Amino acid sequence: MMTAEHTLCQKTDKPAIRAQTPLILDNGIETRIISFKNLCDDKEHIALVFPNADFPKVPLVRLHSECLTGDVFGSAQCDCGDQLHEAKTRMGAEGGILLYLRQEGRGIGLYNKLDAYKAQHDLGLDTFAANTHIGFAEDMRSFTVAAEMLQAMGVRTIRLLTNNPDKVAQLQMTGIVIEQVIPTGFFEKLSNRRYLQTKRDKGHLL
Template identity: 40%
Template sequence: MTQPQIARSPLNTKYGTFELYDFAWSGNEQDNVLALVTNFESKTPLVRVQSACYTGEIFESTDCDCHWQLETGLHRIQKEGGIFIYMLCDGRGAGLLTKIRGMNITATEGLDTAEAYERLGSPLDPREYERAAFVLNHFGVASCRLLTNNPRKVLGLKKTRYKCRA
């Protein structure tokens, strides 16, 4: 993996102040990974890895719980210390176009997201976690408490040799 360019700035939020990092592997915005970091002394800090969800996080769609997960993750990490890693890949990594097509199938045909993605010929969750693992390594995190209900994230990070527990 190539080395990314890194930018850093304080970020004041309604949850408190974080250090915001942008890890940019190319000029393509989707190749960036953001990290919001608070002081952590634990050898196994709290970590949330979240992928973009424009419909849920920006427009607060009631069809998903991504906005709630974003707020809960930022609140807990600010309180307990840790790292919030934000990957700019919507639709579980399938992309915004596939996501919106899948949302339409879900709304009009009553299928769930997995069935809609299958109908579209898209893998359910093509995300890879090497860049999230790079971010953890950058901050010296060898193991973490992963804030997730998604076993694929745990497996994805374990494939990169990182130790985490949900």
């Protein structure tokens, strides 16, 4: 079975900002979108910085793992799209840093996630059991890369928007100081009730 890699990898060069450019959102807010170099997994993670985050107070931060079906298509089977929208709205009002992490399907990739969806549908497995069924750990995500991104941006202390204690623990292990944990909303739909129940059983604070 493949397991998640939680340790900070050692690269010769330190993680750093590669480039940044303005990005105006559909609500008119002018954000900055930042790319990075020397991140330990070499994926194209990005940070979206909302104004007021530079940084008169401790910034609000959200670690959002990519979910094509939820983020782009608005899938009702999970709550990712709702959580992304919530973060965007909230940071639009008070500033913040949205770290968009390219670890689709809890880190197993899009096609494997679709295989897991098929196992859920055909065999009645829950979202974590389906990952195990197709040969992966329940959750392959690593949030240490998020710590590298924050460090590259010169951010050490944050307020974290999450219901996931694992994100808190992984960030703290890397030396990021979490001044406050702010829970995300609860987005229940008929079609994601079991998904949310499973997340709660796995320790998410819902």
